[in-house]
Amino acid sequence: MRVTIDTREPWPHPWAAHFSPDVTLERATLDVGDLVLSALVDGVCVERKATGDLLACIGRERERFDREIRRGRYVGQLLIVCEGSVADLLSEARRRGGGVSDNAIMGSLAAWQRRGTPVFMAGSIPLAAQFCERVLRGQITEAQRTAKAVAKAEAVTS
Numbered sequence: 001m002r003v004t005i006d007t008r009e010p011w012p013h014p015w016a017a018h019f020s021p022d023v024t025l026e027r028a029t030l031d032v033g034d035l036v037l038s039a040l041v042d043g044v045c046v047e048r049k050a051t052g053d054l055l056a057c058i059g060r061e062r063e064r065f066d067r068e069i070r071r072g073r074y075v076g077q078l079l080i081v082c083e084g085s086v087a088d089l090l091s092e093a094r095r096r097g098g099g100v101s102d103n104a105i106m107g108s109l110a111a112w113q114r115r116g117t118p119v120f121m122a123g124s125i126p127l128a129a130q131f132c133e134r135v136l137r138g139q140i141t142e143a144q145r146t147a148k149a150v151a152k153a154e155a156v157t158s
Helices: 051-058 062-074 086-096 102-114 125-157
Strands: 002-006 024-028 035-037 044-049 077-082 119-121
Touching: 035 125, 044 051, 044 062, 044 125, 051 062, 051 077, 051 086, 051 102, 062 077, 077 125, 086 102, 102 119
Parallel strands: 002 024, 044 077, 077 119
Antiparallel strands: 002 035, 035 044
16 A cells, blocks of 8 residues: 655654554645555545644644645545543643633534544554555445446346
8 A cells, every 4th residue: 555645744754653454654744734656646645643733723823734624625524643641631731821712622622523534543643544544445345345346237227
């Protein structure tokens, strides 16, 4: 499975060591998200977030991130995968100070969900990578099922 990682992501990528051995990583500039299935760049786009990054997206970088989410409407699905848990996010916000309240955090996560942008709080880097791989690999399985169904329907009508 080939996965494209945005050129603005760190390299080597923090998730690379946690992907299956058959995952090949490529780099390219992506319009939306940080990781995509190379054969389906307009499918599921995964937006990788460390807890500090996600806090910034809720706080001082909210307008920029809202624009990113709006751009995500033009792909199959934008999915935010955070490397921390909700508890990690709340704890880091309290430790940093800076005005991002528990209500702002929970409200933002809920709003993104309601508006169609799922947020998966993985709890760790390895789990975030494994979840991302499952999501991207699932697209291949779905495409194969669709191809089989189309072939079967074509055989019946021929």
